Amino acid sequence: MEFWNADIVSLLYQPLEGHQPFRLLRLEAGRLGEEITCELVPTTLGDATGKYEATSYTWGPPEDPQTITCNGARMKIQRNAFSMLDGLRLPDRPRTIWIDAICIDQSNLDERAAQVSMMSEIYRSARNVVVWLGPPDESSRIAMDYAAALDHQALVKEYTAVIEAPGDSLLESNFQGKTYFFDERDQTEAFRGLAFAILTFLQRPWFNRVWIQQEAALCRHTRVFCGTQSVEWDQLFSLAWIMHPRQAGGYPGYIEDALGNVFNNLSAVVEIQKFRARIFNDLYGTHRTAIYLLQTLASARRFGATDPRDKVFSLQNLATDSGEWIEVSYRVPWQIIYLEVARICLENGWLDFLEAAGRAHHERGSILPSWAPDYRGGSEEYSIREHPLWMPGGGVPGLGFPRPDSAGSVHQLPKSHKRRVALSPEIKGFKGSRKQLLQSYANVKCTMSDEIVYVSKLLDEVPGPSTTYLDIIEEDLRHLSTLQHQTYLNDESISDAYKLTIILGRDAQGNVANPRFVQDNWDDWVRWIGNDAVNGLKGEQKPPLFNACFRASRVAGQFRFAITKHGYFCVVNRLTKVGDEVAVFTGYLLCVVLRPWSPSSGDEQTKINGHEDRTRSQADAAQYYEFIGDAYVHGMMRNEAQCIIDEFNCKYKPSESQWDKILRASASGDGEGWKTLGFSGNYSRILSTLGSRRVKLV
Incomplete structure (x- = not known):
């Protein structure tokens, strides 16, 4: 242009x-x-x-x-x-x-x-x-009129109470009391027509641009035009707020085909309002003022940008700590910019950037190290949605307050370990020491790891035109029946633990679910799926409660159920294979999947006698791994790993004498320590997976 x-x-x-x-x-x-x-x-x-x-x-x-x-x-x-x-x-x-x-x-x-x-x-x-927002059409005229008539003062006040709540989180559990457009009981044809018009309007391209975050947030007086119609910003926000579901997948079935990218767009508007509330305290009656770059980058993948560097540059402008980050330059390749963000985060002990990192988020053949974020993607389809109570890696250091004792670091790979990557002309022509980041590894503190020995199939991997998730469930249940232990780590039955795992342990409102929830709702869901497979009646029945939970977890689509050597039940991304490991990083809000790596294996594998095989022993010796993506590990999402390590002085690969001390302190699950922790004795079987160490991510 x-x-x-x-x-x-x-x-x-x-x-x-x-x-x-x-x-x-x-x-x-x-x-x-x-x-x-x-x-x-x-x-x-x-x-x-x-x-x-x-x-x-x-x-x-x-x-x-x-x-x-x-x-x-x-x-x-x-x-x-x-x-x-x-x-x-x-x-x-x-x-x-x-x-x-x-x-x-x-x-x-x-x-x-x-x-x-x-x-x-x-x-x-x-x-x-x-x-x-562009020239008008019939949908925009209806939506703008509706937005103008909303009680925006009440709706903004409702939203402000959410962001002022302890934890300052915009996650599903905080949305349960909000006003919701689709709560209307009598959803007539006229109501449905209004819904379609609003959803069409909210999918205009403006809502997806990364630059709108600062453009709409930084000025007190912001007015929105669509043709000759206009509304104040708070009125547009109010429209997005009432259309935002209480949890992902919470829309009625009749509008599914019209949803498109609307969830991401609504979240973008909500993010803008969060920033406005922090910038204009007097206008919104709020008290918090700090905006950190990590907060602004959390949703960067959702937005569109012509230049990948703008994912950082535009959102950096919103941050109160922007002066400590990246110098704006369009002469630096975007890969180097993204690596610089990760390096700074690691050195401050902030691991949030990993949500956009890993091979699950990278293009095939990417030259980025696996620990580098890639903010270019336009969706969150490979991301596990966090829960406010999750902290498998322990408490996260406050933004703006580095935690040196657990801070990560970046180092150059030895010459013998250099990755073989094809560089673009732009990167080849770039001069400067930062280019070395492409051949570096991240040193991160890990407190738990265990090898994956079983992964379930995805729907697109099961042949047959009438395949449903029931086929995958039946295969999983057959495997579960062969396990040595028929009680899970936390004393739940194997069946209940499996059912809770595939919904990420959350109920239809996004709250932590218990076994009673799956016991009450599982059979109705299985029958509902079966009706569709047998006679196509599913679309004529109201979806059962469990279905919303299952859709939100995206298991069978983008994520798999997995089991580890020592019995952890997990949800892992679709790239995960047997032989990978699930792990816990100190200070990270999710568990992770790692793949052992050695220089001789190239990106991930080496061929021996014509067959692909992992050189696991070499990778173990060097502790090099590729970061694959996020994971959920049932019963380990509340800092259990670090608590057990602290209580029993667990060591990674302990000596025989150290292992004897750990077992004596544990007393096979009956000791005083377990009572102190409040954990079931079944957790004692995973003691050998625990212990602090450093892993090297390439």
Whole structure:
């Protein structure tokens, strides 16, 4: 797009001068459909504060550019930008705005970086921000009218109570008392038509852009336009809030085909409101002010960005600790930027970035080390949704407060261990020591690990046109019947523990479920699935309660049930294989899957006599692993690993004398220590999987 106007760049852009310089666009008066005339006006933030409006819109595809007159020259711009200028200009007087596609010389990488570094100040200093959702249609007219009529003050107050609650979490369990559009009892045809219109409206491209997070959050006065209709920001937020389900998968069946990307879009709006509440305490009656980059990056994968680096640069601008992070530069490859984020996080003891890391999140053949986050993805389909009570790796250090005793570190791989990767021309041409991060490993503290000996199939791996999850369940149950122990670690029956595992131990409201929940709801669900397999009646029946839990866990689609050597029941991502390990990292909110790695195995395997085989003994000796992705381990999500280690002084690979001491302290599950912990004696069978050590992630 920057090449469209290469022949007139000198007419449009002169070097910027002064303190915090930037350009504004004077949009001349005109009516809809008339030729658009405008002028670029160089200025500084100090001189322009409060005298312009900043815009937030979707760049859109580069096809079919439109022409305007700017500084007397014929300039090409994206169709979406053209539509916004046409819709926003006033009929009787000029309008002064800031629009990134025109006010920044996009062909000048250094200017682009400098202006992006200033963008948070540009939006903060604007008189108001104009959000442009695009031209109107029938759905937008219905949705905007509905949003304008909402009691937005009450709904914003309802939401504020959620983010001010202890824990400051926007997870499912905090949403249970919220107002929900689909609570309406009499869902008539008219109601359903309204629902479809709103959902269609909320899937406009603007909602998915990563830049909207700062653009809509940083200015007190933000107004949303769709054609000539407009509402205040709080009214748009209120519409998104009431459409946001109390838990994933909580929508009625009749709208499933219309959902598309709406859940991610709704979450994006909710995130913006969280930031606004922290920035404008007086406006929303809130007390928290800190915004850390790790919080802003938590949902980066959901958003779209033309340039992968903008996933960090745009969200960094929102953070109060942004000065401690990454210098904005479009000359640094995105891979290096992402690795820099991970390195800084590791050195501060913050492991949250791992949610976007691992081979489950990487493209096939990725040159990134497995521990590097990849924020480019557009969904969370390979992520396990956290629960506020989960902390398998113990308490997480407060953001902004590093925890040196458990901080990770990054080191160069030995020359003999270098990974064989094909570098792009951009990376080959990049100079600087940071390039070495591509051939480095992360040193992370681990407190539990155990080898996976069984993984269930996924639906797309089972042949047959009428296959249902019942076929996979039956195979799992046959395997469970062969286990040595028919009682799980926490004293639940094997059957109950299995059923709880495949729903991540959560009930239909997202709360921690107990065996009684599966005992009361399992049979109804199995019959419901069976009806569909036999005679296609499932769609005519109301889904049972267990189905919402199962859909939310995404087992059989993106995740598998797995069992480890010492009897842990797990949910692991679809890439997981027998021979991988489940593990617990200190300070991480989920369990993880690791794959033993050695230099001779390339990415993950080596061929011996024509057969693929893991060189596990070599990997064990070096403790090198590939990080595959997140996991849920039933009965180990509440810091049980560290508690048992502390109580019995567990060691990783203990000597014979150390092992004798551990067993004597445990007294086979009947000792005083287990009473202190409040754990069932069945946990004693996993003592040999525990012990603090460092693992090296490549």
